[in-house]
Amino acid sequence: MYTLGIWDGHDSGAALIEGNSVIFAANEERFTKRKLEVHFPIHSINAALKYAGLKPSDVEKVAFTTTELTKTLERAFPYMKENYYQFRRRKQLRPRFENARHNLKYRMTSIGVVPFSTSISKGIVARNLRHMGFAKFKLDVVEHHTAHAAGAAFTSHMKNGAIITLDGVGDGICGSVNILENGEFTRKQSISVRDSIGIFYEQVTNVLGMREMEDEGKIMAMSCYSYPFPFEENKLRDFFIVTGTLIRAKYGPTKQFEMLQRIAWQTPREQFSYMAQQLIENVMAKYVSNVLDRYSMSDVAFAGGVFANVKANMCVRNLEQLRHWYVFPHMGDGGIALGSALYSSYLENGTTDYRFNAYLGNEYTKDETLAVLKKDRSLIFQEESPFDHTSHAAELLGMGNYLLWFQGRMEYGPRALGNRSIVARSDQEEVKDRLNLYVKKREWFQPFAPSVLEDDVGRIVEYDGKGLDKYMTMAYMVKKEMREHAKSVMHIDGSARPQMVGEENLIYMNLIRKVKGRMGNGIVMNTSFNIHGYPIVMEPGDAVGVLKATKSKYLFINGIFVTNRAGVY
Ligand SMILES: [Fe+2]
Known part of the structure; x- marks a missing residue:
């Protein structure tokens, strides 16, 4: 059924x-x-x-x-x-x-x-x-x-564990604790909307002149550009307190907004972002720690928009009593x-375990793709075998090009995961700047992310084995000896948000292997295949549209290599 x-x-x-x-x-x-x-x-x-x-x-x-x-x-x-x-x-x-x-x-x-x-x-x-x-x-x-x-619990493959949700607001609450135990899923507690750290972060985004419910990731990225200071000096430190398994806000949303505006007026925006980020990291780590103790759990799954914050997730992951964690890849309202x-x-x-991966959207045949390409005389294209395709792509990446990369089923969730991606080599700042200036048109402080092989991740980042995070839901510190190779995919603080690629995406895995063979590092820079302000592309026509609008040179699409005669970048 x-x-x-x-x-x-x-x-x-x-x-x-x-x-x-x-x-x-x-x-x-x-x-x-x-x-x-x-x-x-x-x-x-x-x-x-x-x-x-x-x-x-x-x-x-x-x-x-x-x-x-x-x-x-x-x-x-x-x-x-x-x-x-x-x-x-x-x-x-x-x-x-x-x-x-x-x-x-x-x-x-x-x-x-x-x-x-x-x-x-x-x-x-x-x-x-x-x-x-x-x-x-x-x-x-x-x-x-x-x-x-349910999204987190039933795709996590956990038998027993705590399921924690945190978001702005939904049905009058902003968070919940649920327990999955012996096939039973039970709600244990809820957090009142007045105490929402999701709304707090939305309001911080708004106060800094950005779009609430969309640009929160920019606040997280900008916070890394502040000089660090201890929590005791954080002007927002008493906005929330955690007592046992309760989060309490000092002010309701209206008063909180006024107070945030007042403090932001006197604070450089990088430091203000740092204060907000430091506060939610503290609150989340303490709250999750108390929940795990209260319910005697060491495995935990997370969902809700607040868990899109990969740096706060990193603080939670470092909790000693946490043995295994999972973040639902489409953690925001798009996943409900x-x-x-x-x-x-x-x-x-009564089923609590579902087969799931992140490639769940539309796909297009080679014939459908060719029909789109043939409509445009400025494109030169040739069909390639999957083996030649990835070798050819790795060669062009090695020469410093970025490639538009489209294959198979569209990803589910906010991240491009090698089926609707723009890829480049990871060890050059220049290609990152070119992408930011001419293609993505993003703020300079937003980092790009790496794709690495699943069985290679421990060589590249400080990986603790507490959860195989395949879909870019967690930040890790890049190992010191790998930082030279990760210049374009690492944030200023040395962290990165890797995709860990395995057999769920054989062609993309093969591309990373070829890059590793050619350049030695096994890292591909991966950013979403879209232009500024638009969603990630869905169909071949969208892909050709971005190729032409951005004057990009190369598109790899469903086994076809496309060169744009009018391409410049
Ligand atoms: Fe929500």
Whole structure:
């Protein structure tokens, strides 16, 4: 039996599972080309059904999540969420009452689920599905943090462990502790939205003039450019305290925003970022430590947008009592369509372990790819065997080129993982600057990430074996002797966020092997295949679009090597 999971809020999307396998998952942004899309995920649902060869009427079970008051209002009046999307992404002029709007948002989202909001949400989602041709289906509602937690728990392959979620807000709470023990998944506690470290970090992002719910990674990156100082000198240190398994905020979101603005006014932005980062690292490490002690657990899985912070994750990983950890690769709200489907399926059949990897999206045949390439006379292309393809690519990388690299199924989650990536050699600053200036157009302080072979990771970073982090969810310190080889993929503090590539991606693994054979280091610089402000590419037409828009020279796509005659970089 199939279960379809859907999410129709920030970074909407759909996922399809059958038995104990995740068979498809994607986010709507890739189809609509609007980053972190918020519309009902019609395209993702249709793509999931197409992949499995199903009609809407074949699906008997659908799960969706989050029925709090604001989400229900947005479902009833979709222009509200479109308006907030345009505001948040700076697609409109600064509103006159920006602060009032900001405060209203946090007041509204703190209300949570109210009488009738679940039944109204359910009615609207069912109606949207019926418009798409769904007929006889059971519709399950999954609570927001349960969806986050189920994503982590049921893809972690853990038998027993603590499942911790932390985000901005969802269904009136901002975090939860759940225990997975002997096939039973149980909620143990929740954190009130007033005490949200996710909202705190969002507000810090906003105060520094960046986009909340999108640019938090930039704050983390910028924090490394401050001079370090002890926690006792941190002006934000008392914004949160951790007592036992409780996190308590000194101020509610409105007062907190005022206080942050006041402190930021007198503080250079690098130091302000450092303060915020240092605070959440302290809070998260102490909180997770106390939870593990309280429930006598040493294995832990994490989800929720706060765990996108790979440097805070690194502090948590260093806890002594932590034996094994896992971060769900699509940790933010983009991952809760799958989490909803997994939880609904667990309630039905008790399964707590699902086959999962990060390559769950659309794929295109060589013929479909050739049909796109043939439309453009400025492109020269030739087919290559997989062996020649990776050798050729490694040779061009060795010569200092970057390559647009597209193959197989699209990645699920925020990271490019060797199927929709831009790759380059890891030991040159020059190629990094070229990519930043002409292709990615990113802030200079944002680092790129490395892809390394899974069985080679201990040679490159300080790897402690506490979890095989395949999908760039954890920072590690690069070994001193490898830093010369990791110039373009290492942050200023010597940390990096590696992808650990194994048999789940044979062609990409082969490319890294060839790079290792040619250059000795076994590191490929990997950044997402997109242009500034747009989502990662999905289909061959998008890939050709980026090739031409960025005047790049080379594209490797589904076994075809493409040269752009008009390419400069
Ligand atoms: Fe969330």
